Amino acid sequence: MAFEGLTERLQSAMTKLRRKPKVTEADLKETMREIRLALLEADVNFAVVKDFVKQVRERAAGTDVLTGLNPAQQIVKIVDEELTKTMGSEAVPLNKSEKIPTIIMMTGLQGAGKTTTAGKLALKLKNEENARPMFIAADVYRPAAIDQLETVAKSIDVPVFQLGTDVDPVEIVRQGLVVAKENHNDYVIIDTAGRLQIDEKLMNELVEIQTLSQPDEILLVVDAMTGQNAVETADGFNNQLNLTGVVLTKLDGDTRGGAALSIRAVTGKPIKFVGQGEKMTDLDVFHPDRMSSRILGMGDxxxxxxxxxxxxxxxxxxxxxxxxxxxxxxxxxxxxxxxxxxxxxxxxxxxxxxxxxxxxxxxxxxxxxxxxxxxxxxxxxxxxxxxxxxxxxxxxxxxxxxxxxxxxxxxxxxxxxxxxxxxxxxxxxxxxxxxxxxxxxxxxxxxxxxxxxxxxxxxxxxxxxxxxxxxxxx
Structure with a gap:
């Protein structure tokens, strides 16, 4: 489960603090040291950890906290609030067009789970809004990419527009948008190509698709298990495309969770969804406050x-x-x-x-x-x-x-x-x-x-x- 090590370390630090009949400056210093080490071990970005610890220390060091009623509980509350703030404070909904269709462009490196996430998102829109989404298969490079998208689409009964692998992806998107408007689809989800790493050819193609389609959402799908690499990937894509949001996949895997705690602070872009399972229904809206509560062992x-x-x-x-x-x-x-x-x-x-x-x-x-x-x-x-x-x-x-x-x-x-x-x-x-x-x-x-x-x-x-x-x- 994600954050397991971080949760254990933070809970241990908070438990020690609660056992103190009186919290001194030395106790606070020791607690902040343990929190800093816990975050670094969870692969949280160093600059993010430094800023987080500074904010908590400044808020907790006030005499009103240390000499007030139940100071340990107040410090836990401060840690919770700052964790929530670091991850974005509140859930951010999808951007929706005033006219149909709302266009969502899915981007990401190869292997991040982009196509599966596109399917999960389409199913979520169908179930929650009774929407009629359509996929555009714009990944013409990866072997069997179109077949994978069609398999996913068939399992959730969503149409796919595709022209095979011999047509330019920008042209596929152009024709697909015409079909979506004719069929009055509420959402168009463009499944773009990925690479093993960011390269000029990939980015140029994505920029062309962005310019043509003028998407309401540009979502980057990143694998939470890649830790700091996920943050670097998000930063790289954001510099080229000006992302509107991030989807973290494999958050239920053996991951230290640093990406979730770093991406918003580094890129300024919200995490909108998280994938925590293999079923098509396993896509959840990301709520920073709820995630903070779970990290601190306070339930959800x-x-x-x-x-x-x-x-x-x-x-x-x-x-x-x-x-x-x-x-x-x-x-x-x-x-x-x-x-x-x-x-x-x-x-x-x-x-x-x-x-x-x-x-x-x-x-x-x-x-x-x-x-x-x-x-x-x-x-x-x-x-x-x-x-x-x-x-x-x-x-x-x-x-x-x-x-x-x-x-x-x-x-x-x-x-x-x-x-x-x-x-x-x-x-x-x-x-x-x-x-x-x-x-x-x-x-x-x-x-x-x-x-x-x-x-x-x-x-x-x-x-x-x-x-x-x-x-x-x-």
Whole structure:
């Protein structure tokens, strides 16, 4: 997961600070040293680190902070605010044309994931705006580039305009724009050629396409795993094309995350989207404040809520919440919820979005094997309909039968049923907006009930709003 090392180092520094009954100048100096080393190890640009540390130190060194109430917490707040500021303060939406089509030019080096990202963006526009995007295949150099784009386009049902590999890319774009206007496409996404490195021929071609198409967006796709090279690439492209935004790919990979913390500060261009997975739905709007919260181990409830809305059936979710309140949640519901949770991504990543769970030591090395989920399903599938609906029927003899039917040890069956009962109890408290009980269960790590109630209210409000939109479209 991105930022894992940085998160661990920063959390360690913040934890040491919180344990101090009183924060001195020496404590602050030591904390800033650890933060500086953590950022440099995460491959953050040196000038960015220097400026960041200076800003935090100046704000935290004031007497109002060090002598005030809970100085450690105030310093954490300052670090959070400065991290957010470094990454751009707030999410930046796509630039849209007043007249259709809105033209988006995708650029980047070869291997950054440009074509796949173009597909993810098109699908996002289809799903969220009911838009009708079209691709223009302007990469005539890379072997099978057009075939790859057509494969991606077919998987999401989006048309591709292409003239093969023997036509000049600028001419392909010219004719493609005419077709898009005739077909009244809302968006045109131009998939341009990449190189293994920035060269004069590539840039001249991109400038010609830019001059012809006058794009509303020029998005640079960069691989977050390349660290400082990603920042240098962004700077190089920006000097030639005046980018409007950046898309970071492979942010879920084994990366130190320095690119995300450096690109905005170095180029002045916003990160608009991040790719964190291989599925076509794995493209998220980049929210600097949420990313900062995740880096500092404070969770990301808003993204978790949005993921739940995207992957959960809203009517079913409402019924499930009612069942939780009424304590009628059974193993049939459990199976449905398990499948929908799996659709949201790795369980360990979801858990880290929950405030208090993100920096819980018990979750530090959590890695849920998909096979474990299959074993749980096998145990539930071995139950009779009556046992699924009434878990209280599961006495020792029935549990032994389940173990034999699922080919799992009896201890695993007992553990699963115990976890189900604990989850049922916890989810009843969540559905009632009672976070105080959850706070006790998790060792006091969850912020108070206000956050839980706010999150639940926001989720319910968004569900109702989306349901109205869906009914209106019908």
């Amino acid at each position: 409830m808003l993204t978790l809520i949005e993921k739940a809305q995207q992957d959960f059936d809203e009517d079913q979710a409402q019924k499930t919440m009612e069942k939780m309140r009424e304590s009628t949640f059974d193993f049939n519901d459990f199976l449905e919820q398990m499948q929908q949770v799996q659709n949201m991504g790795p369980i360990e990543d979801i858990m880290k979005m929950i405030p208090g769970m993100a920096n819980n030591p018990a979750l530090k090395n959590v890695n849920v094997d998909p096979k474990d989920m299959d074993h749980i399903k096998a145990i539930v599938y071995s139950m009779t309909p009556a046992e699924r609906e009434n878990p209280d029927l599961l006495n020792p003899s029935r549990r032994r039968r389940l173990a034999a039917g699922a080919a799992r040890p009896i201890v695993e069956v007992n553990r699963m049923i115990k976890q189900f009962n604990e989850m049922k109890k916890m989810m009843k408290q969540v559905s009632s907006g009672n976070m105080a009980g959850m706070e006790q269960m998790m060792g006091g790590n969850v912020p108070g009930g206000r956050l839980g109630k706010l999150a639940m209210k926001q989720m319910t409000r968004k569900m109702k709003k989306n349901k109205k939109k869906r009914n209106k479209r019908k």
